[in-house]
Amino acid sequence: MCNSRGVTDPITEPRNARSRRTRTAVLAAARAILEERGPAALTMAEAAERAGVTRRAVYLHFSSRTELVIALFDYLAEEEGLHESVRRVWQRPDSVAGLEEWARHLARYHPRVLAVDQAVRRVRNQDPDAARHYRRATESQRANCRRLAEWLAHEGRLAPAWTADSATDMLWALISSDLIEALHVERGWSEDQLAGHLALMFRRTFVDPAGVAGSAAAK
Amino acid sequence: MCNSRGVTDPITEPRNARSRRTRTAVLAAARAILEERGPAALTMAEAAERAGVTRRAVYLHFSSRTELVIALFDYLAEEEGLHESVRRVWQRPDSVAGLEEWARHLARYHPRVLAVDQAVRRVRNQDPDAARHYRRATESQRANCRRLAEWLAHEGRLAPAWTADSATDMLWALISSDLIEALHVERGWSEDQLAGHLALMFRRTFVDPAGVAGSAAAK
């Protein structure tokens, strides 16, 4: 009933092996094109040729270019282990460690997704369907940020001048592909450098140094 | 000799009143379209019609859509007082106040430029000319960030774990339209809220609380 894949994806579910193979081949081809030559280079004809099928066949799987790009989003999340990367955050013993792991997650996952993310953000501004799907994805990210902010607040580690709400918003805004791209691609920061400096910024910004560790609020 | 306008702008300089009027009308029309209906809605035909000229006339001023968008970038910088907004940063008495004014600048200028900026970032990935022009613009911004970082370092106020280099990169990455858009548009933060929280984050992240005010490094 609740199909989590495409917004208007024509094909609903049970597919045979050949169909799945084609679908995956197209997605992989599209990803490769985006990563090699950017969002503008991704045409249906190119993706088809590279996947070894005809242009018409692509439309049997994705009713529009927009939908292909949206499907790429979910495809990559699966392929690159988004869920697992985020799960590590909640496995940390306390909120401060969680925040650090969050920085690590951003540095680990987002660089692998930059090209597709760029394309997704692009179609979002064209198609209302895409906008809706994109909103769902960002809301899930916001939920993570809220959980982090409330974790900090609950442990008395949220720095003064922040509320759980404002910290949520700011953390969420800091999941910016622009930011990751600027540092990782333009400035050549390694994943470790990225993780380290993000963690540093997050801790200095959001963590109250006096909470617990200092003297007060230790319970 | 050094024409700062278009990259391949066919028309070099002296123009009569009619020409200047048309050029401005097209730029204003393009801006309005971007702000009302997003990057995808900006076609040469639309911009022409809205400016009250023919599509062909637009090509007499801007040799391509890409170039129109790039020209918009400079047009807006002029129109919205980019130079003046940045100048206030350097008028502040010390680096910490400068950093705060920088946050204020981001909150003041960037929300007014979001739509055009989105379009610019888009064409940058298509046209090498656009990429070059974009790089020039961002390098100018990087110079500002470097000046800020070195100001802090010179006054002994740069927080530990940052170097002038890494602080420059991070400050530069934080000029992210994504970030501004997320907070201002998506989350509805006002310009004041934005300025305040950005300033807070910048200070906590980059300013050494012990420098000068505390006890050490006062000289």
Add this chain to the structure above:
DNA sequence: TTCCGAACTACACAACATGTGAAGTTGATG
């Protein structure tokens, strides 16, 4: 005021991308 030329119009055209239609072909699966 006249007149020149730059700026603009009108129309036509090529190239390319998206998306759809419809008839034929292939291949996995019962």
Add this chain to the structure above:
DNA sequence: CATCAACTTCACATGTTGTGTAGTTCGGAA
């Protein structure tokens, strides 16, 4: 081995970019 979904092939409509060319208008200088 027959069936049917998946795929191919070819054709077409539409929209956008960018260029070519001949004619028209308007600003500004003589």
